Amino acid sequence: MLKIGDKKLINAWAFYDWANSVYSLVISTAVFPIYYAGLTTSEGFANADGKITFLGTLWNPTTLYNYALAFSFLVVAFLSPMLSGIADYSGNKKKFLKGFCLLGSLSVMCLFFFTGKDTLWVGIVFSILASIGFWGSIVFYNAYLPEVAKPKQQDNASAKGFMLGYSGSILLLILCLVLIETEVFGFFDKQFGSQLSFVLVGLWWLGFAQITYAKLPDSKKVSLPKDNYFTKGIKEIKKVGKELFAYRELKIFLISFFLLSIGVQTIILMAGIFGTILGLETLNLIGTILLVQFVGILGAFLFSRLSNKIGNIKTLKITIVIWGLVCFIGFNLTKETPNIELYFYILGGLIGLVMGAIQSLARSTYSKLLPKTEDTASYFSFFDVTEKIALVIGMVTFGVLNSIISIQSSVLSLAVFFLASFITISRMKKTEHVR
Numbered sequence: 001m002l003k004i005g006d007k008k009l010i011n012a013w014a015f016y017d018w019a020n021s022v023y024s025l026v027i028s029t030a031v032f033p034i035y036y037a038g039l040t041t042s043e044g045f046a047n048a049d050g051k052i053t054f055l056g057t058l059w060n061p062t063t064l065y066n067y068a069l070a071f072s073f074l075v076v077a078f079l080s081p082m083l084s085g086i087a088d089y090s091g092n093k094k095k096f097l098k099g100f101c102l103l104g105s106l107s108v109m110c111l112f113f114f115t116g117k118d119t120l121w122v123g124i125v126f127s128i129l130a131s132i133g134f135w136g137s138i139v140f141y142n143a144y145l146p147e148v149a150k151p152k153q154q155d156n157a158s159a160k161g162f163m164l165g166y167s168g169s170i171l172l173l174i175l176c177l178v179l180i181e182t183e184v185f186g187f188f189d190k191q192f193g194s195q196l197s198f199v200l201v202g203l204w205w206l207g208f209a210q211i212t213y214a215k216l217p218d219s220k221k222v223s224l225p226k227d228n229y230f231t232k233g234i235k236e237i238k239k240v241g242k243e244l245f246a247y248r249e250l251k252i253f254l255i256s257f258f259l260l261s262i263g264v265q266t267i268i269l270m271a272g273i274f275g276t277i278l279g280l281e282t283l284n285l286i287g288t289i290l291l292v293q294f295v296g297i298l299g300a301f302l303f304s305r306l307s308n309k310i311g312n313i314k315t316l317k318i319t320i321v322i323w324g325l326v327c328f329i330g331f332n333l334t335k336e337t338p339n340i341e342l343y344f345y346i347l348g349g350l351i352g353l354v355m356g357a358i359q360s361l362a363r364s365t366y367s368k369l370l371p372k373t374e375d376t377a378s379y380f381s382f383f384d385v386t387e388k389i390a391l392v393i394g395m396v397t398f399g400v401l402n403s404i405i406s407i408q409s410s411v412l413s414l415a416v417f418f419l420a421s422f423i424t425i426s427r428m429k430k431t432e433h434v435r
Helices: 007-029 031-040 061-090 093-113 117-143 152-182 190-215 226-246 248-277 282-310 312-331 341-367 376-404 409-424
Strands: 052-054 057-061
Touching: 007 031, 007 093, 007 117, 007 152, 007 190, 007 248, 007 282, 031 061, 031 117, 031 152, 031 190, 031 248, 031 282, 052 061, 052 093, 052 117, 057 061, 057 282, 061 117, 061 376, 093 117, 093 190, 117 376, 152 190, 152 282, 152 312, 152 341, 226 248, 226 376, 248 282, 248 312, 248 376, 248 409, 282 312, 312 341, 312 409, 341 376, 376 409
Parallel strands: none
Antiparallel strands: 052 057
């Protein structure tokens, strides 16, 4: 068995980012949101007011998508604390990781059957299940970080994961772009090309995850009767909750992370739909998203090195300021803006610079702040729940403001959360591993 700090173990752990990041890019950000927006606003799908029918109710298509994803995040936020507590007691982190990965990858492949008005339920239901699978697996994946890398290695290990994720997702997105926009594979049908892309994402995610599974250690198992796991899991969460809030810096960091996650994740998830509403062509949208990924690799690398020099907290504060700038630029973009494509590319470049950086640094900073413990899944479930509840608030806020005012006002509202996050994280003091 590989020991903590072993490069082979760290590389195998980081490789799960290569496997699952194709969901983040192709399904959450690029192809599926554009596919969904194009389909639900097409003639014959939406009514004269641009509304669509789901569960007997008329919806703004973007708002429906917001609420569907918000529901999935709520499910993960509810389940992950209990499941992670059970995982810590039973030594089943790897099994939970595998289970959520299987749910997510199969659900993504089922999106192939979302083809029109009559199959809208397929798009909504399997979007929810795929999201639950992805975010559920992330809880247990993140929980392995303290078990594979030493504190001094965690910034670079976390960044390596994000860089691998960007690299893998770029490769698959380019292949999807070829499927959707060209006749290289003998056909040219944007809708069918998009459908095939969903199948490829599921196969990629499930297939490459096997490399990670082969190297990750099995956690130490506590001998308990099976019918006692759930009760013990709940008790474990309560215990960890009390411990967690006893650490001042950890508590402050979680609050700041909660606030910045409202903005970061909502922007990432809604970028494709925002571009579609601004009237950008699919090629320009996917081109911008590819730019985000390329710059994201550089950003994750540069900011991980910067954090080694000036510390995690100062580096995070720089990224938060740049995210606030993104909100103000987005607020000022409309269909009538001259050279809208150029501005959208600039916006994409800024997002790419800080997207991987802030996610990578947040994960490693939290890991460094943890007390010495074997209950890593339980601690990381709090980290995950914080992010999921933030996503629920972000998606609902975005959806409500978009339906009653405009999508630009939704973007601007996110700047408030970045400001609050900056003020909160400024109250943190230096610790042994975080400065």
